[in-house]
Amino acid sequence: MNKELIINTDACYKQAEEKANHYFQSLYTQVQQKTYVKVLTEDIHLWKHNHIRHHSILSLFSRGKGKANASGYHSYIKWLNYTGKLDNYLNRSISYIFMRDLGKALNSPETESRIRNVVGSLKTHLISSATDRENDSEMFNMTALYRLAQKEGVESTFIWLINKLKNVSANIPTGMEAEHAQRKLIKIIAGVIMQEIEEMNGDVSPEERKYRLDKAIRLGFSYGLTYPFIDDLLDAKILTVEEEKQYANLIRTTLTTGIVPELGDWKGENAELIGYIHSELSEAFEYIKEHQRPETRNNFFEQSYVFFNSQEVDRKNDLAYPEYTNEELYIPVILKSASSRLIVRSVIGASEDEGFDSRTFFYGIYNQLADDFADMFDDMEEGAVTPYTYYLKYHDKRPDLINPFEMYWTVISNLIHHVYDSDQMTREVILDRAINGLKRFKERVGSGKYKEVMNLFASGNPTFNKLIQEMVRKADDVDFFDKLLRDHMITSLKNNRQGQEEFIENAKTIRSQINEVLDLTKPDKSPDSIIDAANYSLQGDGKRLRPIVTWFMGVNAYGLKSSELEPLLKSLEYMHTASLIFDDLPSQDNASLRRGRPTLHEVYNVSIAELTGLFLTQKAIWEQTTLDQFDSKVVLKLIQYSAQVTADMCRGQAMDLNSKGEQLSLDQLNNMCFYKTGLGFEASILMPAILANTSELEIEALKKFARHAGIAFQIKDDLLDVEGDTALLGKTVGKDSENNSSTFVSILGVDDAKKEMWENYCVAMESLHDVPRDTTFLKHFLDYIINRDK
Template sequence: MNVNFTKHVNEGYQLAEERAARYFTSLYNQVRNKSYVPALTEDIQIWKRKHVRGYSGVSFFSRGKKKPDTRDYYRYIQWLNYTGKLDDYLDRSVSYIYLRDLGKTLDSPVTQNRIQRTVADLNKHLLKSTNTNKGESPEFMNLAGVYRWAQKEGTEAAVIWLFKKLRSVASHIPEGMSAEHAQRKLIKIILGVVLHVMDELGDAASPGERSRRLDEAIRLGYSYGLTYPFIDDLLDSQILTLQEKAQYSDLIRSALLSGAVPELGVWTGENVKLIHYIHSELTEAFEYIKQHQSPDTQQTFFEQSYVFFHAQDIDRVKALTQPDYTNEELYIPVILKSSSSRLIARSVISAPEDAGFEERTFFFGIYNQLADDFADMEQDLKDGAVTPYTYYLQYHEQRPDLINPFELYWAVVANLIRSVYDSNAKVREVILDRVINGLKRFKERAGAEKYNKTMGMFAAGFPELNQLIQKMVRKADDVDFFDKLLRDRMVEHLKNDAREQEDFHTTFKSARTLINSELKFVKPQGITAMKEQLIDAANYSLEGDGKRVRPILTWVMGVYEYGLESEAIIPLLRSLEYMHTASLIFDDLPSQDNASTRRGRETLHQVHNSATAELTGLYLIQRAIGEQASLTRFKAETVLALIRYSSQKAEDMCMGQAMDLDSKGKNLTLEQLNMVCFYKTGVAFEACLVMPAMLAEASEAEVIALRKFAYHMGIAFQIKDDLLDVEGDTDVLGKPVGKDVANNNSNFVSILGTEGASKEMWEHYCLATEALQAIPRNIPFLKHLMNYVVNRER
């Protein structure tokens, strides 16, 4: 361990602690002598002129249309625009982000100009979104929307990397932790770091420099944000034993004090796999941040990180059963952790020193922390967590020396408005908007009775001021914030997405089980030995570990979306899998791709011979046609049209395979490759979507939209296959990797490279997702199927 490094980090903590103690003493004195009350009362009186209106002050429009529930995201945005409130709403929201996250003052012309431009861009985007979106989540909450932003900024590689990382994190969040809130906080940190970089870049940066810096910001934001789910939330949860928590905390502390991540060491128990994953991921993140720190900011970063962690750790080990914590012990760690968390977001990008930012951020942090602790008070009390509020609730009757945290909160508000921001009118407006909004939200969540009881206890020390505050809570309007709307929407989106994903996997599994049970051919008695051999060969190919994506897609669309009877479309499901399996048998032949394994077992021609394989493929095709002709519960003309369509798609697939074979050893263009893989792969997906739509007699417009979706899905599927052929695992895939290279085949990776192929795959992912907008029904299964296509490992 570097002794000097450790010494500097410890000294940094001591200096921060001394500063926090001075700040606390100042706030304590203001609470004790009530010196903040006159100034705050005056500020609220000024503020209320804009927010408490008589009848004459209410616009004609706002009288004519009732305010919708903010949980109805698009209707709420439309209402804000309809009533002329949208610009003010966005202005205070963006201004608050500049205050809280970027540490800006609002009296700077440069800052005001940036705020106004951001508001104008948001306004344009939101109004366009409300007009085009059919109630789905906002674009920035879905992968396609984020990737489209990445394309504009030239950060596709970083965003593809981030998608993979976030998916991995989500899969490793253990039960007992809130997956939605862990992911939300991680995403919030990433956005915060990106905002800092965008602010640092300004308007002068070249496109190349902007792209490079934003790429770095995304990776740095993830690397820093990872500490929230896998350090803070994990240590706050009950996942680890007390011994594990102590061992894990020592590990983190050692890394921050030495500047190097120690080896994990011996770890036993049921959390071994989780800890090994976290240690590996945090080590990678730690090293990435270190490598991207400039020499003159690295020490600052580690000092601030240690302040944050150590202050959190001090708070974490407090017990609500301990009755003798001093006010200093309760509040100084809060000041330290709340200020350092945002200071890190700036130091992690090696931003130049800014004394004004650091000063404002230091004083601002506790304001947010006390507001958050107030909102989370009930849950914290249930969890036995020590916060200024829970501790006051527990001991204020026995401990008259305890500071009322609600009163301290108002002292912080007054200090920010008057001392930190010099009574700037816009700062007063934004901060008091936020304060009253927080109380309104708490009242709505807790109910009036509980709210009044809480206020009766916490606000007893300043009755006149409280009377004014409560009047504002009852009567003031226009205090909502966009980031709160997004927070609520994101949490709901993540919960809903998790439900849909679980439904997708459940449906996929049950449909696969159903289809597998229907595929095997039964050998009638008295058949010839040769036919028996043919059936055995067909069953051998069908019994492999196939994904069954195509018939599953048909079953879901037919039964779930079009209301067809499951029994009625079983023949169609068989026909699709028979056709697909036949195509694989032909594809694997020595005369074509010469594959040795398929679906986790030897290919058919390896078990028998090429002639048997060819005949089995033909046999399966004929049986597929017979199955389609068995769709007797539908109109005869509809079934005939379906068979004609199916034969045309089979022709297309043959043409695609012929084109693929003819391309061996040739350098195809991207356009040619798209055509080959669509005919090879995409037409089968199209058939799976279009055939149940035909049976349900869906409109032509819907069929066109389904075809477009299938086109892009098919290409994305093939690109993923090409990537897996380079990066995949033979044991997982069930077939050998490197097949295309061995066969001298052109594919997306050979033409575009791994990174280029990934970008092309995500482009088709976006186009497929956008095609869904034209389908006059919301089909979550297709959305999650696209996620499966680009994220699968086999």
């Protein structure tokens, strides 16, 4: 097999190169003869009737409201629907995806029918979504995605994917953007899923559909990893020159032999990074190889090799070298842009489709030239060679160089008339896309810079350029859903990362402030073993989650003063620490480690531990009585609630102790966990709400959130007891099994416990829709709960 692959990869690259050269020569002839000018001038004059309109005075006042905005996602969809533009917007967007990602001819009756169905379903979903949501920033969220995964029966795959994406993001080195790596991965996964769905044609059983979607998600992730961990990594100049050579040789050997070489001793400063990447890519490669059919396996290897090798050829070009031929500039671009899309189909083991292969091969360079145009200044700054950067640098010294902007329009003309047979919808979509790209570029770089660029690239065809610039200024309705989704996704990922970072940093600050006020002072200097024991327990490395939640809710949600809340914060941590002391006792869980240190009864004795726990519960109530800046009736209500919570938590612990050795039902376990854990979270959320005299409706919504957040927290604890790291947790793993305790893992197993955690996560998130105030903190808190490693 290895020898056969070596022969095939070498031969297939030469064959692909010949095909790309033939395509290039055809385009070169059209550029030289400028045939695109007349053809596209006629196309644009036909096209513009649907895009340039005379606006009334009233419509001019509303035009600004219709501007696509990543943060105003739902508002824009509602505006499109209100103005009657949503159907055309979605039709061109979905048609473009069918043409670009699925390699379809838009004049096929079957494709037209599929597009109508997708547009109809998407429109219904978007209108419903835009109507239901008041907060535009919530569109891209885990709850909606998990609910979709549930509907398809691939929840476990979704959970697997989320964990993989989290790990990839955490291992993206400085110098590469984690959000863009995630976006590319998600885009590739979506592309593979679309290909698989098209292959299924709806004629499969639910079980078969579930199996194939699961496989498509895993294959999409496996292939998608090559973008951040091969393409982007080698472009980012993070590895040393020697490391780049080593790494490229590893990839080349894998593709030419079908076997991933052992990493061995990595001689370079990025050994840890390469070790992680090698492990992930090895696993991904083996998964792809395992799911290739024998009759399509070679096609996958060949396409992958063409993609990798063309990238390497292109990457080695040096902007300082002034003598590259046009062929050397464009043929690798044709090869890498075509093969990157052809792989998506080959990775799922789809049967050969001559029409798809042909259309995709000719189409690739169109997207690549559009992307290179948009990125030319960034590429120039990084010294990357693209047709645009090379032309910018050498156009005045090399009259033989092809103007890449002319090549771009030549490719468009060729696609419309020679590849897609002058199809009207194809012309509509491609010209929409081209004008939209120029509009976005102009907006990003500014009118002055844009004019400068156009004077250079369009200087050879002033009449045609004048027409293009008229379209850029005047044409409407050329925006696309995938661009809006892309912008929104990047914004959401960045905002989520920043929000999580701010939450963690703020939590650290608040935790530090809480730690400073927790220590108990002795009434005199005489020995006091109870206070010493209490301080020992309080000085452990606790997360202080409950008082942190209370601080955020009190200060950020209800506008209470931090100084006023201090007694309440201390009270919550005293109560929680007391519960842990009791929980660790030999008569209960018999734990030897807590918060990274020996438990209290191990350091002192059982009697002192019991008395200290009782002492702290009373100290907690005493702290609540000092909330003298609030109405006394409100404080009394708070104390009554606190006493009831303490009593109920004792019931929960009793239920836990009585369940040892017994197999609880899921309902019983949920109930027990609510009493043990959920009530603590409920108290931390509701106590500031009680002090703020909030409404009963809001209280009920917060209770629902707290119940399910608490259960999610407990399930995560149960999972960490099985999968966690003692050094990170600060307590011994495996105690639940040792104590014969009923846990979500013992009842459901690891996989179903994770599903149950995500179900509670989703219900908790959904309950926040009924809270009439900013709940951003609670969302980040919930994300922290299920993503923590301790």
